[in-house]
Amino acid sequence: MNLSNKKLLEMYETMQKIRQFEFQTAKSFAEGDVLGFVHLYIGEEAIATGTCANLVDGDYITSTHRGHGHIIAKGADMKKMMAELWGKETGYCKGKGGSMHIADTELGILGANGIVGGGFTLAAGAAFSSMMLKNNKVCICFHGDGSTAEGSYHEAMNIASLWNLPIVFVNENNLYAISCRITNGMKTENTADRAAAYSMPSEIVDGNDILAVHQAMKNAIDRARNGYGPSYVECKTYRWRGHFEGEPENYRNPEEIKLWKQPDHDPIPRFEEYLKENRVASQEELTAIQEKVRGMIKEAVKFAAESPFPTKEKALTDVYTDIVEEAR
Ligand SMILES: Cc1ncc(C[n+]2csc(CCOP(=O)(O)OP(=O)(O)O)c2C)c(N)n1
Ligand SMILES: [Mg+2]
Secondary structure, three states: OOOOHHHHHHHHHHHHHHHHHHHHHHHHHHOOOOOOOOOOOOOOHHHHHHHHOOOOOOOEEEOOOOOHHHHHHOOOOHHHHHHHHOOOOOOOOOOOOOHHHOOEHHHOEOOOOOOOOHHHHHHHHHHHHHHHHOOOOOEEEEEEOHHHHOHHHHHHHHHHHHOOOOEEEEEEEOOEEOOEEHHHHOOOOOHHHHHHHHOOOEEEEEOOOHHHHHHHHHHHHHHHHOOOOOEEEEEEOOOOOOOOOOOOOOOOOHHHHHHHHOOOOOHHHHHHHHHHHOOOOOHHHHHHHHHHHHHHHHHHHHHHHHOOOOOHHHOOOOOHHHHHHHHO
16 A cells, blocks of 8 residues: 555544534434535545545545535535535525535536436536547546435446546445345345446445555556546445434434444544554544544534524525526
8 A cells, every 4th residue: 555644644633523513413414503414425435535645636526415524525514514404504505505506616526416316317528528629637426225226326327438437436335225225125235246337347335444544545546537437445444323313213223333343344443553553643633633533523413503693684595596597
């Protein structure tokens, strides 16, 4: 693994940012400050982090309803994210979109998406533009196991393969689509099997092992960037929280949840072990990074808390009709 210590510690910091942002969001949701639905990414941090660590400025990602991790890993401003969750005017969508509409096109973040399967065709379109413009940009299409049942998944996989588009389909197989266990929703337990139907190279990785994710993504992203077309990487993982915050969860075995929270399953302690064993960082240095991130999260909350709500006069600005007007 040819990663500098600096890069490894940046990846650790990103995982910390995601986890702490998500735990803070859970707390703020419970206290009534976060408005609307939130689906948390806790437990899956290695996938977004290990993937985005291979990207360069200008590359694209498409995201899902469980998008905070992807968006943070691609470099979004956590203050603007937090403000958006709190419904404040300083948020990414001026407080009117919430968790599932956060986007930052300047950073190549083509949007979280409340529509399951909504990201596939956007990703294919972005990758197609990259191919036509010959600008070497790659698009990552994050998606859940459940979304592989959508028609848009198969349409995008087919066209990406047929046209050799520079795209990597990153499947986050956390075993559930809401309450539907994967074995009740499809005949195979590996979504990667579906890539074979589109003659797409695929790989299955332990999605809680950040270095395995990073290596698989590096191969797939290099392939896309060098004109060898799309790939598919299935990352096996697990979500710690309910499908959404506040869900009266009663469909998963508590023992199963407990198992995935153990340090030998949890992607963060697993990476910490590697960093310490290989003398990349001491426990003190890792603790200092955690503290630094705690400060960032505090700042994000302060920013959200002190920001104003949009006024009622602005309730209808920046929505669909404005965009149509601007396009004219
Ligand atoms: C088109 C559409 N159908 C159904 C839903 C309701 N819904 C929201 S999330 C979800 C399950 C998604 O499961 P998966 O793709 O595995 O993602 P995960 O939540 O596990 O990350 C469903 C059915 C939706 N938002 N959009
Ligand atoms: Mg799922």
